[in-house]
Structures are given as structure tokens and as C-alpha cells.
Amino acid sequence: MLFIWIAVAILIFLLLLKVTAPYGRHSSAKWGPLISNNIGWLVMELPVLIVLWYFLLQNVKAITAPAWVMIGLFTFHYLYRSLVFPFRLHTKGKKMPLVIVGSAVLFNCINGFSLGYYFIAFANYTNDWFTDFRFIIGIALFFTGMYINLKADNKLIRLRQPNETGYKIPTGWMFDTISCPNLWGELIEWAGFAILCWNLPAFTFFIWTAANLIPRALSHHRWYKSYFESYPEKRKAIIPYIL
Ligand SMILES: NC(=O)c1ccc[n+]([C@@H]2O[C@H](COP(=O)([O-])OP(=O)(O)OC[C@H]3O[C@@H](n4cnc5c(N)ncnc54)[C@H](OP(=O)(O)O)[C@@H]3O)[C@@H](O)[C@H]2O)c1
Structure with a gap:
């Protein structure tokens, strides 16, 4: 069942590269x-x-x-x-x-x-298992990812006053390198979880997370570049210096 579920994730990944999931900044009444x-x-x-x-x-x-x-x-x-x-x-x-x-x-x-x-x-x-290197590496990655995810989400949330809904260019820390450190952090967190668990359901969960987050980060990145003329050229979408 999980191998079929992984195949579905790959299809969804390909679909999300073409069709942006309509929530957050991409929300639309057309749906x-x-x-x-x-x-x-x-x-x-x-x-x-x-x-x-x-x-x-x-x-x-x-x-x-x-x-x-x-x-x-x-x-x-x-x-x-x-x-x-x-x-x-x-x-x-x-x-x-x-x-x-x-x-x-x-x-x-x-x-x-x-x-x-x-x-x-x-x-x-x-x-x-507590002393197995997969558990130790996995848990280190999990908490590193969680820290990046929480810190990035906090910075994004603080870009607005409680009653504001507009967008600003985030700057500083990892935002100078990538558009979506929050999604990058979440990806690392679930990669860590898959490694520390070392089981098929956790691995499948990671594949699904990547299938959702990578296209979402690419959509956010495209959106930033079209919305802000002055958006920094060198910034990548989700993986520092790579993607
Ligand atoms: N595990 C998974 O499969 C999965 C999938 C999706 C998301 N997530 C997690 O859920 C969280 C939210 O994801 P998301 O894609 O919705 O994040 P996001 O688009 O970066 O938005 C996070 C929050 O910050 C606001 N925001 C973002 N950029 C802004 C800017 N430039 N100026 C002002 N406000 C800004 C957003 O407002 P708006 O909503 O008004 O844009 C939203 O309230 C993340 O931690 C992500 O990792 C997990």
C-alpha cells in the first residue's frame, strides 16, 4: 500500500509543479x-x-x-x-x-x-536504537529542521502587524539565501524523522512532504520575483545555493 502511496506522491509532485496549490498567497475563489x-x-x-x-x-x-x-x-x-x-x-x-x-x-x-x-x-x-547512529543523526536533523522552520515562520509572521495582510520582502538570516527557509526547515525536520525512525511509513511521509513543499517553495519564489521588482536576484527558492 505504501509503495502505491509513494507513486501517488510522485504524481502529485509533478502536478504541483504545474498547478500551484491555492492557499496562503496563492488562494483563489476559482477553486x-x-x-x-x-x-x-x-x-x-x-x-x-x-x-x-x-x-x-x-x-x-x-x-x-x-x-x-x-x-x-x-x-x-x-x-x-x-x-x-x-x-x-x-x-x-x-x-x-x-x-x-x-x-x-x-x-x-x-x-x-x-x-x-x-x-x-x-x-x-x-x-x-537510542545509540544507533541513524537515531542520533536523525534526531539532530529533526531538531535543526524544527529550529529553522520555527524561526523562519516567526520572522514571516512578524513582518505584519496583527491587522495587516500585505507582503514585504523578508531579509536577514537565511532569507538572504533562500525565499522559503520555513519550508527548507520543515523538509530537514522530516528527513531527520525518516532517518531516526528508519521505517517505510516515516520515509513515505518524507516523500510526501517533499512533494508538497518543493513545488510550493518554487511557486512562492516565482511569486516573489513577479510581485517585487526589487526582489534579490541571487536568492534561491528552497535549497541554499542550489534550487
Ligand atoms: N508538511 C507539509 O507537507 C507542509 C505543507 C505546507 C506547509 N507546511 C508548513 O506550514 C507552515 C506554513 O506554510 P506556508 O507555505 O503557508 O508558509 P508561507 O506561505 O511562508 O506563510 C507563512 C505565514 O507567513 C505569512 N507570510 C509569508 N510570507 C510573507 C511575506 N513576505 N510578508 C508578509 N507575510 C508573509 C503568510 O501569510 P499569507 O498566508 O497571507 O500568505 C503566513 O501567514 C510552514 O511551517 C510549512 O513548513 C507543511
Whole structure:
């Protein structure tokens, strides 16, 4: 099932290179009914935790200490993303299409199911995993990515006063090198998660994250260049000095 799901991610990646997902700065009423941006984020991101924890609670005894660490990292990220992040955004009056919310819910439910089912039915991590180099490298990457993602999102949110909705050119720190350090950070975070878990559901989740974030960063980058005449020429989209 997960190999098919990876193939779907590759198709979605190719599609998103041609069709920009219509939320945030790319939001459009052409895509049907709209809902509030903040509520949209909450509804999109919470189901993954509900589905994950539904499966975990079916067989809690099967979960060993390293798996609890993995589940804890994932849960921490998604609690922040669904319950805190949406209410920090300065996007008053902005909306996103329901079709985006629906497709994100589907994507999140499948990922929540595959991770949750893996942890209760297949995972057999022992405490030795805590000293395995994959766990150590993975966890270092996870926190590095999370730090970059949070710092970049904070800087973007602070570009606006609470009632503003317009755009400015972000400058300083990693913004001088790439347009989307927040998406770059998220990509590193889930690469780290895939390495520290070293299982197929986490790897698949990373592929899906890349399939979403790389085209989104390219769309943001194109948008910046067409919206601001003075946009810095040398800045890349998502991977410093490369892409
Ligand atoms: N795991 C995944 O598959 C996945 C997929 C998508 C997003 N995410 C994560 O979700 C978060 C948000 O993603 P996103 O693509 O929506 O980020 P984004 O477009 O960079 O927007 C983040 C916030 O900052 C505002 N903003 C961005 N650039 C701005 C500028 N130049 N001037 C003023 N305000 C600006 C946005 O306002 P507007 O909304 O009004 O543009 C939004 O409120 C990120 O942390 C990302 O990593 C994860």
C-alpha cells in the first residue's frame, strides 16, 4: 500500500509543479467554497493526530521506548501546527478553498494511519536504537529542521502587524539565501524523522512532504520575483545555493 502511496506522491509532485496549490498567497475563489484561513489550518492538521492516536490506543503495550520518542516528536510537531500555529498567523479575513482542506485531511489521515498501524503492528525497536547512529543523526536533523522552520515562520509572521495582510520582502538570516527557509526547515525536520525512525511509513511521509513543499517553495519564489521588482536576484527558492 505504501509503495502505491509513494507513486501517488510522485504524481502529485509533478502536478504541483504545474498547478500551484491555492492557499496562503496563492488562494483563489476559482477553486470553489472558501473557509477561514485559521480554521482551515486547524481542520487540515488535527486529523493526523486523531488517526495516529486512535491506532496507537488499540495496542499501547506493543510500543517500546524508542517508538514513544518518535511518536512524541511527531505529536509535538502536529499539536503546535494544528492548535498553536493557526492562531499566531496574521491573516485576518483571509480564506482558503475547502478543496485544499479536504485533500490535506485525506493526506493526513493516510499518513496517520500508516504510522500508527506500523507502531502497533510491526515496529520492534529495542533500547539499543537510542545509540544507533541513524537515531542520533536523525534526531539532530529533526531538531535543526524544527529550529529553522520555527524561526523562519516567526520572522514571516512578524513582518505584519496583527491587522495587516500585505507582503514585504523578508531579509536577514537565511532569507538572504533562500525565499522559503520555513519550508527548507520543515523538509530537514522530516528527513531527520525518516532517518531516526528508519521505517517505510516515516520515509513515505518524507516523500510526501517533499512533494508538497518543493513545488510550493518554487511557486512562492516565482511569486516573489513577479510581485517585487526589487526582489534579490541571487536568492534561491528552497535549497541554499542550489534550487
Ligand atoms: N508538511 C507539509 O507537507 C507542509 C505543507 C505546507 C506547509 N507546511 C508548513 O506550514 C507552515 C506554513 O506554510 P506556508 O507555505 O503557508 O508558509 P508561507 O506561505 O511562508 O506563510 C507563512 C505565514 O507567513 C505569512 N507570510 C509569508 N510570507 C510573507 C511575506 N513576505 N510578508 C508578509 N507575510 C508573509 C503568510 O501569510 P499569507 O498566508 O497571507 O500568505 C503566513 O501567514 C510552514 O511551517 C510549512 O513548513 C507543511
